[in-house]
Amino acid sequence: MTRKPGGKPYEASFQDDALLTPDEVSELTEAEDSAAPVSYMGSDFDVEGLVRRLGRDDIVIPSFGHNDATIEVAGFQRGFVWARNQMDRFIESLLLGYPIPGIMLVQQPNMKYLVLDGQQRLRTLAAFYEGVYGGKEFALRNVAEEFKGLTYKTLEPELRRQLDNTFIQATIVRTDGTRGSREAIYQVFERLNSGGTQLTPHEIRIALYAGPLIDYIDKLNKSTAWRQLYGSFSPRLRDQELVLRIIALFTKKTEFYRPLKKYLNDFAEEHRELKGLPTKKITKLFDRTAELLLAAAGRESVRYQSQQVNAALTEALFVALMSRLETTATEPAPEQIAEWITTLTKNRRVIPAITRSTSSEENVRVRHRAAMRIFTSEEA
Incomplete structure (x- = not known):
């Protein structure tokens, strides 16, 4: 105070x-004079492959609000993180074979993928495979009794394979780094920006520009x-x-x-x-x-x-x-x-x-x- x-x-x-604020809602919902087209395709990634690509920086989750010279379109990430119980229950859903939402990636000219939507799911997977979150061991706790205390390393082989081989659907948007391409991606993100903690127009802008x-x-x-x-x-x-x-x-x-x-x-x-x-x-x-x-x-x-x-x-x-x-x-x-x-x-x-x-x-x-x-x- x-x-x-x-x-x-x-x-x-x-x-x-x-x-x-009401003004921000109005800004986000106001129609543009013209709508830019965008090209995209669908693809499936196995969980182990996603984590491996994250480790190699072939899939990039850029830091919010900071420039990264290695990517054509920076950011697009919320400044908020999942609570620990959300992370645990996401991993549990995969272990149970439950369906989960897909992710959205931007394929850049250098063929790297930038995360447009799905940051928290991918961060959760990376942390669970590494076995550490917030400086502490990432052992499941907010889950059913049969999964409590499990880490990736202590999973039974069948459960490990269940997790590794689960496919996550990805929508891949292509960008060539031009002004029109960035504007198209801005409009795509606006339409994804709903529920939970919505981004303000400027939070999207900081990511894009x-x-x-x-x-x-x-x-x-x-x-x-x-x-x-x-x-x-x-x-x-x-x-x-x-x-x-x-x-x-x-x-x-x-x-x-x-x-x-x-x-x-x-x-x-x-x-x-x-x-x-x-x-x-x-x-x-x-x-x-x-x-x-x-x-x-x-x-x-x-x-x-x-x-x-x-x-x-x-x-x-x-x-x-x-x-x-x-x-x-x-x-x-x-x-x-x-x-x-x-x-x-x-x-x-x-x-x-x-x-x-x-x-x-x-x-x-x-x-x-x-x-x-x-x-x-x-x-x-």
């Missing part, structure tokens, strides 16, 4: 809850003044997405289009390797803007009638103030910035634009034009 300076503690906000841009956003997200403004790190990466929104809208002020997920995906694709992006200038402006907002109104500067960060308001404030700092040598005083924030948040046209349908083209245009007029005394 975080405490306001001289005030009451901030309660944990819905924006950092494991559940998706991993690289120098994502690493740069992660670095900005750790800036001292920004962290003081935002608060604790978001376990669902909503703070990182907000940083990306600020950078994209500052860089391309008049080019926003719906849906937001595609706008940000296209920006991430274009600048994946940081080409054409003035990172030193952006870092300087971003950090100074955060410092000035803190000095002006503290954490309240990016909150509107709530204890949680208002992403739409934050994005508009940052873009407008960064634009002023970019073009004007004299910095505004904190008192002046506080007055501008008050003027913006009391504007009757702006209020709906920061509280309802915040990613609509009209509302983005309204709040950004208003912020630019107030902060720079000119139209955006």
